[in-house]
Amino acid sequence: MREIPMTVVVNGEKHELTVPAWETLIECLRDRLGLLGVKKSCDVQVCGACTVLLDDRPVSACTVLAFEARGKSLRTIEGLARGDELHPVQEAFVEHGALQCGFCTPGMIMATVALLGENPRPTADEVKHYMRGNICRCTGYKRILEAILDASRRMSGGAKGNGGAKGNDGAKGNDGAKGNGGTKGTDGR
Amino acid sequence: MLRSFELCEPTSVAEASVLLARHGDAARIYAGGTELILAMKEGLIHYDHLVNVKTIPGLAGVRLDGGALRIGAATPHRVLERDPIVRERFPAVARMETDVANVRVREVGTLGGNLCFAEPHADPGALLQVFDATVRIEKKGGGRTILLEQLFVGPFETCLEGDELLTEIVVPPLPEHSAAAYLKFGFLERPSVGVGVAVTLDDGRVADARIAVGSVGPVPRRMREAEAVLKGKAIAESVAALPEAGQIAARAAEAITDLHGSAEYKEHLVGVLLRRAWEQALAAVDGRAGR
Numbered sequence: 001m002r003e004i005p006m007t008v009v010v011n012g013e014k015h016e017l018t019v020p021a022w023e024t025l026i027e028c029l030r031d032r033l034g035l036l037g038v039k040k041s042c043d044v045q046v047c048g049a050c051t052v053l054l055d056d057r058p059v060s061a062c063t064v065l066a067f068e069a070r071g072k073s074l075r076t077i078e079g080l081a082r083g084d085e086l087h088p089v090q091e092a093f094v095e096h097g098a099l100q101c102g103f104c105t106p107g108m109i110m111a112t113v114a115l116l117g118e119n120p121r122p123t124a125d126e127v128k129h130y131m132r133g134n135i136c137r138c139t140g141y142k143r144i145l146e147a148i149l150d151a152s153r154r155m156s157g158g159a160k161g162n163g164g165a166k167g168n169d170g171a172k173g174n175d176g177a178k179g180n181g182g183t184k185g186t187d188g189r
Numbered sequence: 190m191l192r193s194f195e196l197c198e199p200t201s202v203a204e205a206s207v208l209l210a211r212h213g214d215a216a217r218i219y220a221g222g223t224e225l226i227l228a229m230k231e232g233l234i235h236y237d238h239l240v241n242v243k244t245i246p247g248l249a250g251v252r253l254d255g256g257a258l259r260i261g262a263a264t265p266h267r268v269l270e271r272d273p274i275v276r277e278r279f280p281a282v283a284r285m286e287t288d289v290a291n292v293r294v295r296e297v298g299t300l301g302g303n304l305c306f307a308e309p310h311a312d313p314g315a316l317l318q319v320f321d322a323t324v325r326i327e328k329k330g331g332g333r334t335i336l337l338e339q340l341f342v343g344p345f346e347t348c349l350e351g352d353e354l355l356t357e358i359v360v361p362p363l364p365e366h367s368a369a370a371y372l373k374f375g376f377l378e379r380p381s382v383g384v385g386v387a388v389t390l391d392d393g394r395v396a397d398a399r400i401a402v403g404s405v406g407p408v409p410r411r412m413r414e415a416e417a418v419l420k421g422k423a424i425a426e427s428v429a430a431l432p433e434a435g436q437i438a439a440r441a442a443e444a445i446t447d448l449h450g451s452a453e454y455k456e457h458l459v460g461v462l463l464r465r466a467w468e469q470a471l472a473a474v475d476g477r478a479g480r
Contacts, residue, residue, distance in 0.1 A: 001196045021196035021239070024226075044227055045294055046378055057267075060293045063226050067196070111292070133291020133378075 006070040010035070011079025019066040025059070026050050028066035029076060037077035037106045048134030051107035051114075052076050058114040077106035080113070089113055089151040098147035100138030108134050112148050120156040124149060191226070192235055198244040202354055205240050206329040210352035212238045218354065219243075220263050223290070223298035224306040248356060249299070251275060258282070258360040262301025266313075270295060279360060280473075281369035281385075285316045290378050301355045304337070307408070309344045310379035310449060315403025316371040317360060318411050319387040325357040332356075338401075341408035364397065366390045368473035370466040373404070374458055380404045381449035384438075384462040388419075388470045395419050395427045400434070400463065405455045406443035414441060415463075424471060431467055435460030 005018045010033060019028055029035045029052065038061050041049035045060035052061045053075040054068065080087035086094070089112045099105045108131070115122060115130045122130065127148050136144060197216070199205040209216050219225060219239040228234050242248055242263055249263040251272050258279055260269065269275050270286040289295050289303075289312050303313055304324065314337070322337040326349060337358070340347050349355065363369060366389060373383035383404045389397035398419035403409030415438040419427045439456035446452045 001198070002193065004196065020193065022191040022193050024191065027190075043230070045223065046291070048291065048293065051293060057296045058293050059297055063223065063230070064297060065222060065226065114292075129287070130292055133293055 004067040004070070006067060008069045008071070009073040011075060017066075021065070021067060023066040024062060025052065025054075025064045025066050025069065025074075026061035028069075029061055029074070035076050035078050039103055039106055041103065042135075046133070046135070047104070047107075048111060049104050049107040051110045051134065053110055053114055056114065056117055058111050075110070075113075077109060080109070087113070088154040089116070089148075092147040092151035092154060093144075096143045096147035096150060098139065098143040099136075104134065104136045104138075108136065108144060112151060115148070116152055116155055121152055122148075191229055192232075194236055195238045197238055197240045199240060199242070200244060200246070202245060202248075202327050202356060203329040205242055205245060205354055206327070206352045208238070208240050209354075210329070213351060216240055218302075218305070220302035220305075221265065221298035222302075223294045224302065224308060242354065253278065256362040258362075260300055260358040260360065262305075262355045262357060263299050264301070265297060265299050266290075266295035266303070267292070269300060278362065279320075279369075281316060281371055282320075282360065285312050285371045285385075288312065288373070300358055304340060304358070305347055305349065305355050307341055307343075307345050307347050308379070309407055309409070310375075310381075310404045311409075312371065312373060312380060312383050312403065314341060314409035315383045315401045316369070316385035317358065318401040318409060319369055319385045319399040320360045320363065321399075322358055322360045324355050325359065326353050327356045328353045334359075338409075338411055341410070344407050363387055364389050366474055367397070368470045368475075370470040370473065372462045372466045372469070374462060375404075375449060377449060379449070382455050382458040382462060383409070384459060384466050386463065386466045386470050388467065388474060390424065390471075390474050393423060395422050395424065398427070400438055402438055402442045402459055404449070405459060406445065410442075412438040412441050414438075419467075428468065428471075431464045432460065435463045438463060 002021055003018050004021055008015050026038055026040055029038045038052055039049040041047045043062050045063040050061040051058050055072045089109050111134050127145055197208050199208055216238040217236040219241045249261040252259050253274050266286050266289045276283040303311055318338050323334050324337050324340055325334050342348050369387040371385040373380040375381040385401045387399040398416045400412040400415050402412055415434040418430050418434040439459040442459055444452035444455040
């Protein structure tokens, strides 16, 4: 087979596509479907900027072949917000200022969504371990870690708005020692 | 951008073997693709045919069989990292898998692919050798089982014939009163040095010692001369003998200078990681067997 027909659900929308066997997922998403939130950076699956979710699993769109999405669902940064309402992870990143140039942010956020999907209340160390493959050259990671821990609280904390207000700020909140301890380690990683 | 190729999707090992035989050097097995696609993207290699073995039923999955762990070659690292059986019965394997590359590579990359690519800077090949792991190799009309350490012939080179597929990795359990540990160091995503050990204690003595070193030289390998230094010793004596064992292992590892560090540096790290891994394994043996 050189051309592969496939059905794929992208951000909830079903697509019937035919892709060359050698097309990568990032080419498919950016060039074929116009989803430019998927960022191409290192191009060798090291930096995480192109992280998308394939059946809720994080993959590098730069090195995974497009046909691997056959019969599966794909989620990109474009699929997170509902209209004007941001996803809690997006909200937390914004409120914590967990970005500077923003290029790594879509990948960071998608990796976070995957992490919290499988581990809703990670410790700071668990966050650092999981996110190790997502590289940011601007922030020093401190705010990213705080945003992720805060998003975790927002999403699993029960009542809506728990932690949603700025008052419950990052690592100083409920997680106490864990959050603080972890935060210190981040800058020097 | 990748050059064009044809994707073949066999539904059995025999069919895959026939495809590989038919296309010869123009074909390659495609499993996870985390190594192969990178090399193809960089233009280092090209194949006209990729044989997708993930479509073969039964080639992925983990099960326990008489105490041994049987791992389908197309099992992703992430499955091994998270599998409850692996975590409980082979904790050193699960821990090693949690630290392979990054989470996206682990989701897609497979254990069989990792071993067959034989990139010297990799983790599983070193640790699995201290379990005396074997691999099952099959082709149309036959198969063979070999020790994992025999699989590696050189950097990026295995003993697989052109029409053969690695189908299963079998990890036997360690004897009673044993524990394994794997430690690595690296400042890039791939390790500079990886050291795996397994210790078996009996009445306060080291009944068995197994050491494997990876990433440093051309292939991951067992360090039997270094093991001999530790075997039969009382626990404290074995710890005292670690510098000697480390020196022997460092020499035997055939370290080379590359972007992961100088040969001298890696030799030094072999000793450091051996000591730490040995102490970690000792501490993990249940009740230290009569100590």
